[in-house]
Amino acid sequence: MRFWRLLTTSLFLLxxxxxxxxxxxxxxxxxxxxxxxxxxxxxxxxxxxxQQSKERHIQFNFASSGALKMQIEHGGAxxxxxxxxxxxxxxxxxxxxxxxxxxRPLAANRLLLISTLVGDRGKKIASMFKGRSVQEILxxxxxxxxxxxxxxxxxxxxxxxxxxxxxxxxxxxxDKIVFANNARQVVEYLRRNEVDLGLxxxxxxxxxxxxxxxxxxxxxxxxxxxxxxxxxARGKRRGGVDHFFNFLLSPASRQxxxxxxFADGV
Numbered sequence: 001m002r003f004w005r006l007l008t009t010s011l012f013l014l015x016x017x018x019x020x021x022x023x024x025x026x027x028x029x030x031x032x033x034x035x036x037x038x039x040x041x042x043x044x045x046x047x048x049x050x051q052q053s054k055e056r057h058i059q060f061n062f063a064s065s066g067a068l069k070m071q072i073e074h075g076g077a078x079x080x081x082x083x084x085x086x087x088x089x090x091x092x093x094x095x096x097x098x099x100x101x102x103x104r105p106l107a108a109n110r111l112l113l114i115s116t117l118v119g120d121r122g123k124k125i126a127s128m129f130k131g132r133s134v135q136e137i138l139x140x141x142x143x144x145x146x147x148x149x150x151x152x153x154x155x156x157x158x159x160x161x162x163x164x165x166x167x168x169x170x171x172x173x174x175d176k177i178v179f180a181n182n183a184r185q186v187v188e189y190l191r192r193n194e195v196d197l198g199l200x201x202x203x204x205x206x207x208x209x210x211x212x213x214x215x216x217x218x219x220x221x222x223x224x225x226x227x228x229x230x231x232x233a234r235g236k237r238r239g240g241v242d243h244f245f246n247f248l249l250s251p252a253s254r255q256x257x258x259x260x261x262f263a264d265g266v
Contacts, residue, residue, distance in 0.1 A: 028056075028238075029056060029058060030056050030057070030058050030080065030238070030240055030241055030244055031059050031079045032058060032061070032078070032081075032244075033060075033062075033063075033071065033072070033076075033078045033081050034061070034062055034068075034080075034081070034082040034083075035064070035065045035068075035082060035083050035084035035227065036062045036063055036183055036184045037084055037109070037156070037183045037201055037204060038082055038084075038107070039062045040207065040260060041256050041257050041260045041262065042082075044256050045253045045256050046058055048252060048256070049244065052247075053247070056240040058244060061078070064150075064153050064155075064181060064182040064183070065083035065085060065088050065153070065154070066088070066152065066154065067153055068081065069081075069083065072092060072097055073092070073097065077234065078232050079234060079238055079241045080229065080231055080235055080244070081229070082106055082227060082228070082229040082230075082248075084225070085155040085158065085225075086226055089228050089230045092230075093230075097232060097233050098230045098232055098233065099230065099232065099236040102230050102232075102235070102245065103228060103229070103231075104228065104230075104249055104265070105226060105227075105228055105264075106227045106248065106257075107227040107262040107263065107265050108224065108225060108262060108264065108265055109202055109225040109261075109262060109263070110217075110219070110225065110263075111160070111163070111199060111200075111201065111202070111217040111222055111225065112199070112215065113134055113137065113138075113197060113214060113215045114190055114200055114209055114212050114213070115129070115196065115212060115213050115214070116196060116198070116212060117142075129213055129214075134167065135167050135169060137197070137215065138164075138169055138173060139169070139172065142196070143176065143196045144176060144196055145176055145195040146173065146176045146177055146196065146197045146198065147177075147178045147180055147189040147190065147194075147198040147199075148160035148161070148177060148178075148179065148180070148186065148198065148199050149179070149180050149181075149183060149185075149186055150180065150181060154180065154182055154183065156200065157179065157180070159222040159223070159225060160199040160222075162221065162222040162223065163199065166221045166222075183204060184204075186198055186199075186204075187200060187204050187208050191209065199217070201225070202216070202261055203260055203261035203262055206260070206261040207260065227265065229245070229248060231245055
């Protein structure tokens with residue numbers, strides 16, 4: 001039993017040992033764990049950072065925020081953490097794993113309801129978006145499968161779950177729901193037309209799903225989608241971390257986030 005516990009823990013932490021490496025350096029890299037929905041803007045920001053700075057090499061680990069939080073709790077080496085919900089930083093802060101003064105708002109997002117239905121039936125569904133409530137769309141008998149992130153570990157799924165609960169639809173929709181392991185997997189279900197509807201971030205629609213019709217979800221149906229960023233207790237003790245942390249909050253970085261559809265953090 002002890003062997004299997006050790007094996008499970010090792011496999012759980014394996015992504016941190018295989019973190020996406022960018023460039024090469026003899027110096028010990030700065031390690032950044034971030035929500036998978038931040039991948040493209042962060043990689044572009046890093047390319048700009050390399051042009052303007054001779055500071056340390058950066059390594060990135062992109063996954064669902066809940067999985068990244070658990071990796072940090074299990075001793076994973078992380079210097080900067082950028083989840084898709086403030087709750088993950090707050091929970092780590094209570095355990096002394098996030099530097100109290102190293103927390104800042106990074107970006108913000110919106111939630112959209114997407115339809116993948118095509119052809120004549122799809123045209124009917126697309127036109128159904130006009131003048132109809134989100135509740136009416138979700139309950140339409142032609143809709144058989146709805147993909148959302150797993151609310152246990154995926155923030156976009158938690159926001160979707162809030163929408164269903166505030167509309168008092170969760171009991172009626174449970175049999176239609178397909179759970180995805182992260183925000184990117186939600187997108188893949190939609191891209192492959194394996195579901196009829198899905199709830200995604202506006203930035204993912206803009207980047208990957210803009211050919212599909214959408215309805216924006218009213219902001220009063222879910223808590224604000226905020227991406228905070230924090231320095232871990234480990235990162236606080238390491239040189240160079242503050243330099244990259246501050247660059248992520250710079251006007252130049254904010255312009256890149258805006259171009260990918262993210263609003264400014266508040």
